[in-house]
Amino acid sequence: MYVAVKGGEAAIANAHRLLADRRRGDRSVPALRVDQIVEQLALGIDRVMAEGSLYDRELAALAVVQSRGDLIEAIFLVRAYRTTLPRFGYTRPIDTAAMQVERRVSATYKDLPGGQLLGPTFDYTHRLLDPQLAGDPEVVEPEQREADGQRMTRVSEILAHEGLIEADGELPEDHLTGDITREPLEFPLARDSRLQALSRGDEGFLLALGYSTQRGYGRSHPFVGEVRIGEVELELDVPELPFPITLGRIRVTECQMVNQFKGSAKAPPQFTRGYGLVFGQSERKAMAMSLCDRALRAGELGEDVTAPAQDEEFVISHSDNVQATGFVEHLKLPHYVDFQAELDLVRRMRSEHEKRNQTNETERREAAE
Amino acid sequence: MSEIATYNFAYLDEQTKRMIRRAILKGIAIPGYQVPFASREMPMPYGWGTGGVQVTAAIIGPDDVLKVIDQGADDTTNAVSIRAFFRKVADVAVTTETAKATIIQTRHRIPEHPLTAGQTLVYQVPIPEPLRFLEPRETETRKMHALEEYGLMHVKLYEDIARHGRIATTYAYPVKVEGRYVMDPSPTPKFDNPKMHMSPALQLFGAGREKRIYAVPPFTRVVSLDFEDHPFEIQTFDQPCALCGAEQVYLDEVILDDKGGHMFVCSDTDHCEKRQACGHRGHLAPAALEPAQ
Numbered sequence: 001m002y003v004a005v006k007g008g009e010a011a012i013a014n015a016h017r018l019l020a021d022r023r024r025g026d027r028s029v030p031a032l033r034v035d036q037i038v039e040q041l042a043l044g045i046d047r048v049m050a051e052g053s054l055y056d057r058e059l060a061a062l063a064v065v066q067s068r069g070d071l072i073e074a075i076f077l078v079r080a081y082r083t084t085l086p087r088f089g090y091t092r093p094i095d096t097a098a099m100q101v102e103r104r105v106s107a108t109y110k111d112l113p114g115g116q117l118l119g120p121t122f123d124y125t126h127r128l129l130d131p132q133l134a135g136d137p138e139v140v141e142p143e144q145r146e147a148d149g150q151r152m153t154r155v156s157e158i159l160a161h162e163g164l165i166e167a168d169g170e171l172p173e174d175h176l177t178g179d180i181t182r183e184p185l186e187f188p189l190a191r192d193s194r195l196q197a198l199s200r201g202d203e204g205f206l207l208a209l210g211y212s213t214q215r216g217y218g219r220s221h222p223f224v225g226e227v228r229i230g231e232v233e234l235e236l237d238v239p240e241l242p243f244p245i246t247l248g249r250i251r252v253t254e255c256q257m258v259n260q261f262k263g264s265a266k267a268p269p270q271f272t273r274g275y276g277l278v279f280g281q282s283e284r285k286a287m288a289m290s291l292c293d294r295a296l297r298a299g300e301l302g303e304d305v306t307a308p309a310q311d312e313e314f315v316i317s318h319s320d321n322v323q324a325t326g327f328v329e330h331l332k333l334p335h336y337v338d339f340q341a342e343l344d345l346v347r348r349m350r351s352e353h354e355k356r357n358q359t360n361e362t363e364r365r366e367a368a369e
Numbered sequence: 370m371s372e373i374a375t376y377n378f379a380y381l382d383e384q385t386k387r388m389i390r391r392a393i394l395k396g397i398a399i400p401g402y403q404v405p406f407a408s409r410e411m412p413m414p415y416g417w418g419t420g421g422v423q424v425t426a427a428i429i430g431p432d433d434v435l436k437v438i439d440q441g442a443d444d445t446t447n448a449v450s451i452r453a454f455f456r457k458v459a460d461v462a463v464t465t466e467t468a469k470a471t472i473i474q475t476r477h478r479i480p481e482h483p484l485t486a487g488q489t490l491v492y493q494v495p496i497p498e499p500l501r502f503l504e505p506r507e508t509e510t511r512k513m514h515a516l517e518e519y520g521l522m523h524v525k526l527y528e529d530i531a532r533h534g535r536i537a538t539t540y541a542y543p544v545k546v547e548g549r550y551v552m553d554p555s556p557t558p559k560f561d562n563p564k565m566h567m568s569p570a571l572q573l574f575g576a577g578r579e580k581r582i583y584a585v586p587p588f589t590r591v592v593s594l595d596f597e598d599h600p601f602e603i604q605t606f607d608q609p610c611a612l613c614g615a616e617q618v619y620l621d622e623v624i625l626d627d628k629g630g631h632m633f634v635c636s637d638t639d640h641c642e643k644r645q646a647c648g649h650r651g652h653l654a655p656a657a658l659e660p661a662q
Contacts, residue, residue: 008449076414083410084382184405184580187508313506323578326415327495333417333447337440337477337636340622341539341558344604349533 023068037061046251046280047071051321052078053181053200055250055279072202076322083181090177092244094232096254096277097151103281104228106155108258114152119229120281155225156256156273165258165271187313188299194316198292199278201319203285209309210291218295218307221260222274229253229281253278255286259294266302379426379459385409389427389582393573396584401546402514403497408580418451419577421474421493428489428573429455429472434462436470441478441619441636448476465639477540479561481618481640484570486587492555494576497583499543499553519551522594530599539604545592546585554591560603560619565591610635611653613644 024031038045038061048060052075060078067073103119106112118124159165171192178193185193198206213220231251235244255276263269274294276286295309308314318324377383392406411419429435435455439448443465451474452463464470467482474491484490500510503521513519522543529537536542542559546552554562555574565572565585572585585591595601609616611632618640620633632653635641645654 008444008446009453012446012449012453076410079410080412084376084380086382086384181407183407186405313508317507322410323415326417326419327578328416329414330416330495333476334440334445335477335556336621337558337619338540338556340620340636341560341604343622345537345539349537352534 023066032065034058034061034065037064043281044069044071046278046282047203047285048074048078050279050282050285051075051200051202052082054078054082072321072325076325079322087182089236089238090179091247092235092237094234094250094252096228096232096252097154097157099152099228099230099232099252099254100147100249101152101228101230103230104152104226105224106226107224108155108226109158112153112155112158114150121283152228154256155258159225159258159271163270166267166273185316187316189312189316191297191300194296194312195275195277195289195293197316197319198276198289201289201292201316202321202324203282203288205319205321205324206288206292207284209295209315210288212307213291213295213309218298218310220272220274220291220294222291222294223258223260224287225256225258225273227253227255227283227286229283251280253280253282253286255283255290257287257290257294261301264302266300272297272301376458378431379429379455380412381409381423381426386427389423392582393424393427393584396573396582397571397586399550400585400589401550401552401583403576403581403583405580406582408577411577413450413454415578416495417447418474418476418493420575420579420582421476421491421577422451422454422575423577424491424573424575424582425455425472425474426459428491429459429461431459431461433471434464434469436464436467436473436639437475438473438478438480438637438639439476440621441480442638444638466643467637467639477556477558478619478636479557479564481615481635481637482643483564484568486569488570490568490570490572492557492572492574494553494555494574494581495578496541497553497574497576497579497581499541499551514550517549519545522551526594526596530596536595536599536601542601543594545594547590548592551594552583552585552591558604558619559593559601562591562593562601563603567591606633608633609651610641610644611651613641613649613654614651615641615644615649 038057041064044064045057045060048063048071049055049057052060052063054060059081060074063074063077064071066077101114101117103121104114104117106116156165160167175190178190178196180193180196185197189197212218229251231249233249234247236247237244257274257276259272259274261267261270261272272294274290274292274297276289276293278285278289292309292315295307296312296315298305298310305311379386381389388407392404396402396404408420409423411422413419413422425435435452436443437448437452439445442448455461456463467473467480470488472489472491473480474493476493479490498507498510500513500522503525504510504513513521526536529535538559540558541553541556542562544552544554544562544565554565567588567590568585569587571587574583576582593601604619606620610618610620612634615635619636621636623632623634625631
């Protein structure tokens with residue numbers, strides 16, 4: 001005998017209790033501390049901050065613990081917290097030339113003012129598992145030198161002297177910086193809104209799209225003009241004060257992709273640019289973002305839009321992993337009312353189909369006789 | 370570590386609520402028109418009712434009585450979860466009784482009990498754009514709505530008839546609101562479409578992920594699209610509810626065994642329980658259940 005299932009509430013509570021248990025795991029193993037995660041899983045934290053659009057290492061680490069290491073879930077936790085925070089202003093644009101640079105490489109020049117700085121990179125490591133790390137081996141202190149306080153010229157500025165590369169471009173005087181977290185997206189987007197969306201976009205999705213442009217789906221002949229990682233100051237204009245005040249420093253990764261461009265009806269032959277900027281240290285994301293940014297400028301530069309990576313509505317509408325995971329996973333929710341409606345329709349169409357076949361069969365037989 | 374997070378009444382901050390209320394008012398002023406709004410990240414996933422939750426959070430007050438249903442049932446897990454959310458962040462009274470609720474948030478159904486003036490039905494909407502599966506681009510569909518260019522939709526319905534002998538849309542069946550905008554009624558079965566027409570209740574639709582709000586004010590014409598020779602018709606069931614014997618209600622098919630045994634029961638659990646409490650019995654009703662329990 002069927003009796004309507006009750007007790008969803010108790011089931012949910014029990015499921016969450018079990019989840020809490022599984023999250024903690026074996027109680028005889030010490031619990032992870034937030035500071036351990038901040039210090040030792042820093043790049044995971046950077047991703048959570050970047051795609052969560054909230055620069056707070058401790059909160060990101062807390063989210064990682066709470067989500068059992070599921071980074072998209074952690075990003076979601078951070079976003080749901082961030083959205084409740086009041087806005088008290090917008091900072092001045094950061095000056096990445098004044099960055100306290102820890103890493104900076106250019107692929108377009110052998111050497112350049114400021115030099116090539118490898119910094120803390122996985123590049124050129126041999127990907128051999130290191131069994132020693134299972135313990136806690138002594139780690140030698142790194143070589144360091146005093147910061148010289150010099151501005152490090154951006155590659156785009158070097159090329160700009162010859163007029164071979166497009167300038168940063170100007171926005172209209174009265175342009176208010178977009179805020180995709182406060183206004184609904186409206187296509188086509190202004191480039192500032194588009195860059196915001198890309199900056200919080202899913203790393204994997206942008207990586208795949210950037211990769212697709214390299215394989216010929218919207219090819220843009222890219223060179224890494226430079227990628228730099230380091231800390232920049234955040235400054236805020238306060239109405240009562242005649243000077244900006246410094247709020248603090250954040251670590252960012254910036255990528256300037258330089259792309260060959262043969263010219264079109266809209267623009268002369270020159271090097272064009274794609275731009276990537278993300279919180280924390282993430283070259284992969286910043287590079288993928290700059291490839292996508294360049295691809296998405298197809299319309300602006302008068303190129304044919306032929307590939308997915310060039311299609312703004314397609315890219316931006318699907319780049320947010322919190323939206324994507326929610327909608328994909330919502331398929332788990334009950335849909336039996338709609339399924340019932342479809343079931344009913346298929347049954348009716350099926351019986352008509354069979355009736356038709358039967359009639360045809362009888363007619364065929366009668367004709368044969 | 371940052372301070373422990375605290376939240377406003379009904380979770381959203383008052384600025385956000387004002388923004389959402391403005392969108393709702395605009396929606397009411399232009400029935401069936403999808404108003405873009407700056408949807409927030411909510412503490413539940415996109416696709417799980419964030420649009421409906423934001424609309425409810427923006428309109429709910431301490432004196433409201435909230436009912437939440439999913440598939441017509443009050444006890445499906447997501448309905449339980451959303452109800453618990455509002456009990457927690459807004460401390461409002463909740464009910465399962467359609468008649469007692471002032472706000473009913475729903476996913477996929479309209480209650481069987483007729484709604485009355487003063488009640489608000491809040492729909493959770495996954496894809497607010499009725500033209501989306503005919504034209505994936507938002508830039509295009511907005512233009513089509515602006516120009517009232519709905520030919521594509523009629524062609525689609527016509528092709529259904531040409532191919533299948535009938536309109537093969539069973540849920541999220543498109544409607545025209547007050548003779549102007551073609552609107553997606555959310556994935557309710559088309560069985561529920563007639564309930565939207567001239568309803569005394571206010572109907573609000575929230576799509577969080579797609580960042581759209583739209584509305585059908587009380588006593589508004591809501592007409593399901595059809596053709597003169599193929600008039601719109603709703604689903605009918607060959608048998609009454611096995612528990613309460615109700616007819617002309619939407620039924621769920623419940624599988625009883627692995628040999629094809631099944632029964633049909635009311636999808637609206639409150640309606641079914643009310644009827645059973647009044648002594649109505651279907652052929653599989655538990656005999657032990659006393660009337661007027």
